[in-house]
Amino acid sequence: MEPRRTDASRPYRDPSRPVYVISVAAELVRVHPRTLRIYEGEGLVCPARTPTNIRLYSENDIRRVTWIRHLTQNLGVNLAGIRVLFELEERLGMRILEQLYAEREDHSTSTDPEPTDTDPAAAPTPDGPTPADSPSNR
Amino acid sequence: MEPRRTDASRPYRDPSRPVYVISVAAELVRVHPRTLRIYEGEGLVCPARTPTNIRLYSENDIRRVTWIRHLTQNLGVNLAGIRVLFELEERLGMRILEQLYAEREDHSTSTDPEPTDTDPAAAPTPDGPTPADSPSNR
DNA sequence: GGTGACTTGACAACATCATTGTCAAGGTTC
DNA sequence: GAACCTTGACAATGATGTTGTCAAGTCACC
Incomplete structure (x- = not known):
């Protein structure tokens, strides 16, 4: 049985708090820092900047890049396609990318931006981002 | 004043009826027949076939290819990206691509696959498909 | 304070992709 | 029967994605 020191005992980590410099973020998503700069140049991810112009990535940024990868x-999908997908997520206010891996069902609507009965640990594919990890930061 | 012989007097044209051979479809969407065959090979459009294996495209197919173009x-967007976009439209049961050109508004949901007060003649961009022309055939 | 990190803009290599072109051989259609 | 259609195939060209590297300068941590 797991020890009781689980995430209930950890301090809350704000997923929007910028904490990772580019080299760390690159390691987390297994990508070259050069590539992260390109993604930013393409407008796909917007890490925060320190007063001295150092990029700082948040957990949400990491999740976003994970989806890009x-x-x-x-x-x-090429980067232009990803831009359109992200644009649609923003306009629809929904994590539509999660639908790629949602259990196929005959549902008429899905307006809840937050996954409800989804188990974040249950990845839809062995290599895909978890359903709760759509790049949208809502 | 326009003569009374308008579309009210024309026979109804079923947009799902396959009527165009590949050369005609190519002209309609200004693309090479070779390219239409590639789109089909990629699974982006599925024209009907005559008993002698001749492709026949419907208005819906034409609309779909117009979106691809x-x-x-x-x-x-590359073809893989378009495949994902079409897949999402199918899974969501919504014409999400229309949201790219919808008037930006603070709406919470859009579950109606059919545009309501949209003027099909008012293209969102000079070069874009009209809002009512999302590739989804619902 | 100095070393390794960060920043910018830039060029380049390589694999892949999108579109068009063309070919051959055979069947269809107007 | 000529022009169209079908199949599979190869190829050219421009574009893309990722990584690599460069130069010069600034930052931050030890």
């Missing part, structure tokens, strides 16, 4: 590496 | 030529 999944979409480019596994699904072959 | 718009997304590739104007937005730079």
Whole structure:
């Protein structure tokens, strides 16, 4: 049985708090720092900046880049396509990318931006981001 | 004043009826027949076949290819990205691509696959498909 | 304070992709 | 029967994604 010191005992980590410099973020998502700069140049991710112009990535940024990597590496989507997908998520106010891995069901609508009965630990594919990890930061 | 012989007097044209051979479809969407065959090979459009294996495209197919062209030529989305976008439209049961050109508003949900007060003649961009023309055939 | 990190802009290599072109051989259609 | 259609195939060209490297300067941590 797991010891009781679980995430209930950890201090709350704000997923929007910028904490990672670019080299750390690159390691976390297994990508080159050069590539992270390109993603930013393309407008796909916008890390925060310190007063001395150092990039700082948040957990949400990491999640976003994870989705970018999944979409480019596994699904072959190019960066322009990802831009459109992210734009649609923002306009619809929904984590539509999660639908790629949601259990197929005959549902008429899905307006809840937050996944409800989804188990974040249950990755839809062995290599894909978890359903709760859509790049949208809502 | 326009003569009374308008579309009210024309026979109803089923947009799902396959009527165009590949050369005609190519002209309609200004694309090479070779390219239409590639789109089909990629699973992006599925024209009907005659008993002698001749492709026949419907208005819905034409609309779908028009979206493909718009997304590739104007937005730079590659074919894999379009596949994901179409897949999401199917899974969500919504014409999400129309949201790219919908008037930006603070709406909480949009579950109606059919545009309501949208003027099909009012293209969102000079070069884009009309809002009512999302590739989804619902 | 100095070393390794960060920043900027820039160029380049390589693999992949999108579109068009063309070919051959055979069947279809107007 | 000529022009169209089908299949699979190869190829050219421009674009893209990722990584690498460069130079010069600034920052931050030890």
